[in-house]
Amino acid sequence: MNHFQYKDGVLCAEDVSLAAIAKEVGTPFYCYSSATLERHYKVFSQSLPKDSLVAFSVKANGNLAVLKTLAAMGAGADVVSGGELKKALAAGIAAEKIVFSGVGKTKTEMALALKSGIFQFNVESEPELFALNDVAASLGVKAPIAFRVNPDVDALTHAKISTGHSETKFGVPWAKVEEAYAAAAKLPNIDVCGIDVHIGSQITDLAPFAAAFDRITALTKSLRAAGHTISRIDVGGGLGVPYRNDNVPPPDPAAYGALAAKVVKETGAQMIFEPGRVIVANAGVLVTRVIYAKSGEDKNFLIVDAGMNDLIRPAMYDAYHEIVAVKAPAADAPWSRYDVVGPVCETSDIFGADRALPVLKSDDLVAILAAGAYGAVMASAYNARPLAPEVLVKGDEWAVVRPRMDDDALYASDRIPAWIG
């Protein structure tokens, strides 16, 4: 369910025409719907055990206006860098609702997080544990931690976003978990609070979650028996979204919530969730303009003004995104099949192969759907292409929430060393 629908023959975000926005801000641009963000947050959080902390994964979409929209609904934040921590705080998210994940936290980042008073560090290794203890000692505080454990389950998702089997860099290996907790218990500036797990992203089958939750429930019991305090269980993010219209839809949040309820029933722990994609993916589109419609030998190409630098998911994860014309096709419109490609000099700069679309020509607009997660945040200025703007819609209002990068900014911070002159 999202709020990008055709109205009066044009694709709209809520009550605003995407063509009208394109006219004012140019293309390409990202557009987010507040109503969709709010709806997804509500449906997700309402299906969870009460007293849960929903810590939105800032890496999925870090625009301050998006963060503030979610913060107003009660969301906390899951951050993976000092920069994301600063963003979350700048968006008004209380430190007591922030968890800090990531396999390579630096001491500088740890100090920033400790001084801010965040809720929890999700620690991924013993070296990180010792570093955190040192930093906390130097500040005269205790660091609240959960170990991110690697439950060795296969998330049945794309290899590049699968993080919970034993061969990834993530988490404390299952066989070493008890050792890690025993080491933590001996450290004066570490406060062990819980367990954390995150098995991957775009998971469309509940079975891997069920397997991971069962392992965590059992682990909670054995760690408690060994004398550790496990009052929180953080189950990470990872719930998938429907990218393709014709696919079996991913599990609904209610079914996922039922699995979480079972964990609470058996452990009594407070649960923490770190959803990213499930909240923002379908709340955003990337609008782009056809530069040329080009006929190849066997294929037709639509060359659009967005590139893999703007949305890298297809190139990086073989991700599928629906692509639609912004102007609703007339009932008798001729259709064709196109490869929809960007202008970047890479063969992987392709948004969709062999897509059925109404016949389009230069200057027509298309929208790449479900681009709200891991879209703008992963964009780069590769090929000296300025970062695309982001727009947020609410009802019949809209605002640019990040302007297009200036062309000047593409090289304004380059410096010429003296020997070049």
Ligand SMILES: *Cc1c(COP(=O)(O)O)cnc(C)c1O
């Ligand atoms: C990426 C990530 C998330 C969010 O994942 P989604 O699939 O977007 O829900 C949550 N927690 C951690 C530790 C992550 O790395």
